[in-house]
Amino acid sequence: MKLGQATIKDIAKALNVSTSTVSRALKDYPGISNETKKKVKDLAEHLNYRPNAVALSLRKSKSNTIGVIIPEVVHFFFSTVISGIEEVAFANGYNVVLCQTNERFSRELSSIETMLDNQIDGLLISYSKETEDFNHFKKLLDLNFPIVFFDRVPEIPNTVNVIVNDFQGAYDATKHLIDQGYKYIAHLAGPKNLTISKKRMEGYLAALTDHNLSINNDWIFHCPEGTKEESLDIIKSLYLKGGILPDGIFASNDIAAAGAMVALKELGYQIPSDIGIVGFSNWQFCSMIDPPLSTIAQPGFKMGEIATTLLLSCISNKNNSDAKGETVVLDTELLIRQSSVK
Amino acid sequence: MKLGQATIKDIAKALNVSTSTVSRALKDYPGISNETKKKVKDLAEHLNYRPNAVALSLRKSKSNTIGVIIPEVVHFFFSTVISGIEEVAFANGYNVVLCQTNERFSRELSSIETMLDNQIDGLLISYSKETEDFNHFKKLLDLNFPIVFFDRVPEIPNTVNVIVNDFQGAYDATKHLIDQGYKYIAHLAGPKNLTISKKRMEGYLAALTDHNLSINNDWIFHCPEGTKEESLDIIKSLYLKGGILPDGIFASNDIAAAGAMVALKELGYQIPSDIGIVGFSNWQFCSMIDPPLSTIAQPGFKMGEIATTLLLSCISNKNNSDAKGETVVLDTELLIRQSSVK
C-alpha cells in the first residue's frame, strides 16, 4: 500500500491467478501460456510494478548490496575511490551503502555490525587510523564472508587487497628531489600504524640510501593528524632551531606538504629555489597553490573499480572457497610541478 | 546459516519454545515468565543473536534507512553535508545509503528508483545540474513520501528545504570587495538552472546597485562546468581583450575563483593589489593557495544535521499529513583572507 506500490499479489488478484503464476509469467518461465504472460506483463507495466527488493533479499538471502567502510569522504583520494566503486557496483546491479568511520575504531565496528544486520553481500574496507586489532575482520574472513581491502590493508594472510605501490611512489618522489639537486631531504610521515606510512617511509629511506645520502632521524616526523596545522608547526619549529636544515621535503600526504609550504613561505624561504617539496595523493589543490605542488598521483577511481570487481567475483565464488589471497598493486605517477624543480 | 547467524527460530528450537515466545522475551513483553525470559536472553547473548534487519523491514514496512542523493562526493561542501547527515542518522538508529549522480539526470532517476525498491523511509536530495524537470519529485511528494531538499532545492510548493542564504552571502562578498575599494567587479556565475546560482547573482547585483555601481553584463560569465580550466579560459580571454577591465571578481564557487587567480597571475596581475577576488564555499585549499582566498563559508555539516532532523520528523509524522512546507535558511560567513584585502 505504501507508495501505492503494486505487489505481485495485487496483480494476481486483479487477474484471478495465483501469485506463483504472476511471478513465473514476469520471468518468462515455461509452463505459463503466452496469453497469461501477456496479461500479467501488461498489467505489471500499467501498475508500474517493481519487485520489492527487501522481500527478495529475505527470500534469496542475497541483498545485492555491498558495504563500503572508509575513514572520511572529505579525503579527496577516498572520494575518487567511491566513484570507482559506484560505477562498477551499479553496472552489475549492486547497491552501495557507505559509512565513514571518521578514523574511529568504534565507529568501524558498529558500522560493520549494522551492515551485516542488513545482509550485505560483501564489504569493501579501508580501515581507520585507530584500528590496531584486526579480529573483527578475521572473524568474518573465517566465515568466508567476502571482503576486499583497499589502500589501507591489514596484515592478515590470504586476504584480497588493492593497494598502490607506496614504496615506489615514495622512492620516485624522493629520487626526483635528489635528481633536482636537493641533498638534505626531510620526511613528513603518516600515522605509524598504517602500512602505507611504513611503505612510504621505506621508499624514502631506500632512495636516500641508493644515492648515498645519509639518513637523519631528526628529520623524520610523524604526522598522526595529517592536518595542515600539524605540519606547519613541525616545520616552523624545525627551521627556527637553526643549524643544518633540510633543503627538501617529501611529505606522505599533500595536506602536510601544503602546511609545510605555508610555514616555509612565512619564514621567508623560497620554493623551490631554497627548498623543494613533493607531496602524495594529488589533491585538487595541488595545481592551485603557489608554487604548484609536485606530488604522487594515486589512481583512486581505478582502485575503486578493481576492488569492486574483485569483491563481486568473491561473492559469486563464495561456495567454491579456494580462498586464496590476492593483492593487486597499482602504479603511482610522479607529477612534477614547480614546487620541486630547481 | 549464512554467517552462522542465529535466528529467532534457532533459539526457539533449542529452548523448545515457540518463536513468538522468543520474540516477546527478547523485548520484555508481559506475559512471559521471568525464567523463560532469562533463558532466552542468555542464549541469545551466547549465540550473539542479532535480529535480521531485512526481515524486520519486510514485516514492518520500515527499513530505518534513508537515502541521500548528491551530485558529487568530491565536492568539499557535499562531503561535509554527508558527515552531518550520518551523525544525526546514526544517532537515531537510521542507516544511510548514498548515491552520487555525477550531475546526471538519468543517474538521479535510477538511483531514486532503486532506493525506493529497497524501501527506504525517506530521501535527502540535492539534485543534479541536468535536472530541469521535477516530476519525479512531485510524484513522490504527492504520495506523501518524506523528502527533504538541501542546498539545491526545486521550485515546488510545500516542500521541506534547507538552504544557505546565498543572496546574503553573495551580497556580503561583493560588498566586501566594494568596501575594499574595488569598483569594477565581475562575476563568475554558476550553472543557470540552479537556484543557488540565481540567488548569488542577485546578491551580487544588489550589492552593486546599492553602492551605485553600474552593472556590466559583459562581466557576468556563466560557468556551467565549474572547473578551474573553464574560469581560467574565461578570465584570460577577458583580460587579453584589453579596454576597461574589472579590478574585482566575485566567483560563485571557489574552484572558479582559483582558476581566475591562476589566469591573472599568469598575465602578470597582482592579487590583491591589482585585482581582488572572493570565492564561495570555503574549500580546504582556500587557506593554502597564494594569496589565501577570501570566501563565503557554508555550514555544510550543520546543513546535513538539520536536513536529517527534519527528514526524521517527516518520517514519524507521516500519517498526520499536514504537509506544510518549510524552508530553513542558514547563515553564511564571510571569511576575509588576503585575496581581497587591498
Next chain:
DNA sequence: AACCACATCGCAATCGTTTGCGGTGACGAT
C-alpha cells in the same frame, strides 16, 4: 471407454520476524 501426454496453473512452504487471538494448566472460590 480407458488411458496417457501435455500444457497450464495453484498450493504451500520458505526466508526471519511480529502480533492478535486463542489455548492450556494451575489455582482458589463457590
Next chain:
DNA sequence: ATCGTCACCGCAAACGATTGCGATGTGGTT
C-alpha cells in the same frame, strides 16, 4: 464438582516474493 481468573505460552497470519511439487483439464490414441 464446577467455574472463573490468572499467568504463560503457541498458532497462524502477515510482510512480498520464489519454487518444488502436485492438481486440473484438454486432447488424442488405442
